[in-house]
Amino acid sequence: MVKIKLCGFTREEDIKKALSLRVDYLGIILYSKSPRYVEMCRAVKLLEAVKGSKSVAVMVNPTLEEAKEALEMGFDLIQLHGEESLDFAMEIGIERVIKAFRSCLGLKVQEEWKEAHAVLLDACSESYGGSGKRSDWSTAKGLVERGFRVILAGGLNSESVRDAIRTVKPFGVDVSSSIEVIPGIKDHKKMEEFVHAVKNALGD
Numbered sequence: 001m002v003k004i005k006l007c008g009f010t011r012e013e014d015i016k017k018a019l020s021l022r023v024d025y026l027g028i029i030l031y032s033k034s035p036r037y038v039e040m041c042r043a044v045k046l047l048e049a050v051k052g053s054k055s056v057a058v059m060v061n062p063t064l065e066e067a068k069e070a071l072e073m074g075f076d077l078i079q080l081h082g083e084e085s086l087d088f089a090m091e092i093g094i095e096r097v098i099k100a101f102r103s104c105l106g107l108k109v110q111e112e113w114k115e116a117h118a119v120l121l122d123a124c125s126e127s128y129g130g131s132g133k134r135s136d137w138s139t140a141k142g143l144v145e146r147g148f149r150v151i152l153a154g155g156l157n158s159e160s161v162r163d164a165i166r167t168v169k170p171f172g173v174d175v176s177s178s179i180e181v182i183p184g185i186k187d188h189k190k191m192e193e194f195v196h197a198v199k200n201a202l203g204d
Contacts, residue, residue: 002165003172004198005151006179006191007058008036014186015049021195024172026053027079030070031060035183047074056098067092077117086112098151103136114148118171123154140168158193165201173198
């Protein structure tokens with residue numbers, strides 16, 4: 001079964017909805033320049049609502065202290081969404097890292113990243129995720145064929161995710177903007193439609 005990661009949560013009621021849909025990963029963004037940014041004190045409250053799924057702290061070029069603080073406060077995983085190095089991930093504990101890469105021309109992913117919990121392939125964009133742009137599925141498929149646990153992100157929605165799963169055969173899929181009313185506020189119907197599409201993607 002393809003894993004499902006929903007990202008950009010800012011409200012307890014949206015987290016509870018995701019949990020009712022048996023989503024595997026819930027992402028909370030700790031990057032201050034994101035429109036879905038959650039301050040640490042607020043993140044603690046949101047974490048209390050996450051039960052039965054893995055919580056992911058999405059960070060962009062954090063310090064080692066910031067990353068470790070997120071784990072200590074209760075996050076299961078850290079998603080590194082900037083230019084973080086392999087050595088930095090090793091210092092955190094690479095098995096607790098999801099490393100995001102942008103699927104830009106010439107992307108090279110070191111074999112050592114296979115030790116991470118997963119690698120996330122996002123769109124080639126100037127922003128750090130949440131752009132709504134589609135990633136390069138052929139690049140993602142190539143990483144899957146090399147043995148990486150790939151979480152496919154970038155422009156997915158309930159209509160496109162079925163083809164994405166059949167084409168790429170990823171470890172998981174990630175979505176944020178296409179299941180929102182506005183950044184950080186989830187549309188529960190769109191969440192249902194996305195999860196249903198993923199769970200039925202390989203049904204026939």
